[in-house]
Amino acid sequence: MASAARLGNKVDAGLLAGCVVLSLVAIVLRPEDREPIAAALRRTVVAPLVGLQQGAERWRSAWVTSAQRQLVVDSLALRAVKAQALVAENDQLRKTMGLGSRLSSGFVPAEALHSTAPGEEIVTTLTLTAGSTAGIKKYSPVVAPDGLVGSIQSADPTMSLAILYTHPDFRASAMSADGSTFGIVYPHRARAGGSEAYMLELRGVPTRAELKPGSAIYTSGLGGTFPRGITIGTIISEIKTSEVWTRTYLVRPAVTPSRITTVLVLTPERVTQGIGNVWGAGVNADSATRRIAAAGDSIAKEAALLEARARQATLDSLRRATIDSVKRSLGLPVVPMTAADSAAQRAVPTAGAQTAPVVRDTAAVRRPAATPVPRRDSIRPDTTRLRQ
Amino acid sequence: MNWTGAARTILVCAILIVLHYTLRPLLAWRASVDFLIVALLLGSVRIRPGAAAVYGFLLGLVSDSLAVSGFGAAALAMAIVGFSASWLKAVFFADNLALNAFFLFLAKWLFDLIFLVVSHRSGGAELAMQIFVWSPLSAAATAVAGVIALSLLKPLMEARTT
Numbered sequence: 001m002a003s004a005a006r007l008g009n010k011v012d013a014g015l016l017a018g019c020v021v022l023s024l025v026a027i028v029l030r031p032e033d034r035e036p037i038a039a040a041l042r043r044t045v046v047a048p049l050v051g052l053q054q055g056a057e058r059w060r061s062a063w064v065t066s067a068q069r070q071l072v073v074d075s076l077a078l079r080a081v082k083a084q085a086l087v088a089e090n091d092q093l094r095k096t097m098g099l100g101s102r103l104s105s106g107f108v109p110a111e112a113l114h115s116t117a118p119g120e121e122i123v124t125t126l127t128l129t130a131g132s133t134a135g136i137k138k139y140s141p142v143v144a145p146d147g148l149v150g151s152i153q154s155a156d157p158t159m160s161l162a163i164l165y166t167h168p169d170f171r172a173s174a175m176s177a178d179g180s181t182f183g184i185v186y187p188h189r190a191r192a193g194g195s196e197a198y199m200l201e202l203r204g205v206p207t208r209a210e211l212k213p214g215s216a217i218y219t220s221g222l223g224g225t226f227p228r229g230i231t232i233g234t235i236i237s238e239i240k241t242s243e244v245w246t247r248t249y250l251v252r253p254a255v256t257p258s259r260i261t262t263v264l265v266l267t268p269e270r271v272t273q274g275i276g277n278v279w280g281a282g283v284n285a286d287s288a289t290r291r292i293a294a295a296g297d298s299i300a301k302e303a304a305l306l307e308a309r310a311r312q313a314t315l316d317s318l319r320r321a322t323i324d325s326v327k328r329s330l331g332l333p334v335v336p337m338t339a340a341d342s343a344a345q346r347a348v349p350t351a352g353a354q355t356a357p358v359v360r361d362t363a364a365v366r367r368p369a370a371t372p373v374p375r376r377d378s379i380r381p382d383t384t385r386l387r388q
Numbered sequence: 389m390n391w392t393g394a395a396r397t398i399l400v401c402a403i404l405i406v407l408h409y410t411l412r413p414l415l416a417w418r419a420s421v422d423f424l425i426v427a428l429l430l431g432s433v434r435i436r437p438g439a440a441a442v443y444g445f446l447l448g449l450v451s452d453s454l455a456v457s458g459f460g461a462a463a464l465a466m467a468i469v470g471f472s473a474s475w476l477k478a479v480f481f482a483d484n485l486a487l488n489a490f491f492l493f494l495a496k497w498l499f500d501l502i503f504l505v506v507s508h509r510s511g512g513a514e515l516a517m518q519i520f521v522w523s524p525l526s527a528a529a530t531a532v533a534g535v536i537a538l539s540l541l542k543p544l545m546e547a548r549t550t
Contacts, residue, residue, distance in 0.1 A: 012438030012441070014438070015439070016471045019442060020467060022463070025460070027461060027464065029459065034459045037459075038459055041453035046453050046454060049450065050454065052410050053409040056409065060416055063414075
């Protein structure tokens with residue numbers, strides 16, 4: 001038994017020694033000698049394992065590639081989102097620059113930082129990165145390229161706080177595009193978070209004045225806070241209220257608060273001066289039309305006045321000529337023609353063709369032409385010229 | 389060991405060898421799990437030391453055939469490890485997972501030690517880093533994976549206790 005065990009141990013030791021020797025031989029083999037052995041193993045016994053390893057590594061590679069592609073896709077999607085935001089911001093900045101160039105002076109540009117207070121579901125205030133040192137004062141109007149944003153609530157040296165048109169304290173005197181209808185704009189009190197959360201109300205519109213949906217609403221300039229002509233929004237519909245003598249309209253604001261990134265704050269001097277045709281409002285076109293019409297009216301009035309004067313001068317001239325004829329027939333001395341008569345003579349053709357032509361008896365009305373008489377120009381009374 | 393037990397052992401070893409060439413490339417860990425060592429120890433404790441040495445030598449040749457360099461190094465290391473495992477089978481047969489894990493750890497570390505020294509793949513600080521950092525980590529991963537594999541394959545190995 002013991003000899004069998006010793007034999008077994010010797011066999012084991014011999015096998016181990018043989019394996020060790022074979023391994024050492026394999027180690028010391030030259031590469032060109034060991035490679036055929038390894039290749040033979042790879043092509044026969046190890047071939048299924050090689051296939052398994054290849055499949056596993058292919059799976060691994062596919063998984064890694066998929067993960068990398070997913071990362072690339074995610075990165076591209078993120079860049080696309082950022083690009084859209086950049087495009088929107090670029091557009092906003094271009095509009096702001098355009099507004100600044102149209103205003104040319106009297107404004108302070110500021111970056112708008114959105115700050116929603118706890119419990120607020122809609123944005124009602126903005127923090128602006130410019131303050132009183134830049135010229136911003138309390139109640140200064142805050143505008144964007146699309147129209148009115150709000151007004152300054154408090155101005156610190158380097159920053160300021162503005163209330164938006166959604167703030168409960170916001171009010172603005174407004175008018176229609178033709179300037180015929182006036183009212184006060186209030187924030188619309190809708191359900192929080194609803195689709196009408198950012199709407200406005202135009203209250204106090206007289207019942208006789210009816211505004212159609214789509215009509216533009218501008219600041220009227222009354223009250224002195226906002227200059228005339230800033231776009232507020234457009235009429236959506238009329239709101240039924242208990243008021244009998246006034247109407248209330250729902251107004252869609254021209255400015256969307258969430259898209260505000262940069263604003264302009266108008267200085268008090270600019271508010272006093274007015275903003276002119278910055279927003280291209282119909283208000284200004286309408287006022288220009290009114291000015292043209294008024295100018296036409298004044299021209300017509302002046303023409304009518306001149307015609308009346310000419311008619312009066314003609315009558316005076318006829319009366320004087322008649323008197324002169326009578327005096328000549330009676331042998332009395334004749335008074336020379338006065339400057340008023342000359343003026344009447346010149347005014348008749350100027351007044352237009354509607355005046356009846358005056359027929360004068362030149363033979364009967366003969367003036368002494370020996371001495372030049374200074375004649376006064378009736379059109380320009382400050383000038384006199386010698387009669388030729 | 390009867391024929392049924394031998395067949396079950398061969399099946400479990402085959403599963404572990406397949407895992408070595410499928411799961412390990414999928415995981416691709418820096419400190420990789422060596423399922424060949426687990427298969428070697430699992431088979432070696434059931435056969436005589438000489439046969440375990442031959443078994444280790446053959447497994448090592450399979451491993452060497454897929455390696456770029458160091459042909460024979462894995463065969464030498466696995467032959468020694470297999471012989472040692474079979475010689476220490478009394479310890480390894482203890483139904484203690486922690487003890488099995490410890491011997492798996494030792495076997496893997498010993499294998500790496502012999503393989504790295506014989507194959508001359510690296511030297512100096514890199515060899516020290518490999519032996520004292522990456523090899524222990526790989527041995528630990530192998531020990532954990534071996535214990536898990538032995539626990540999962542226990543139903544197939546029940547014949548050993550009956």
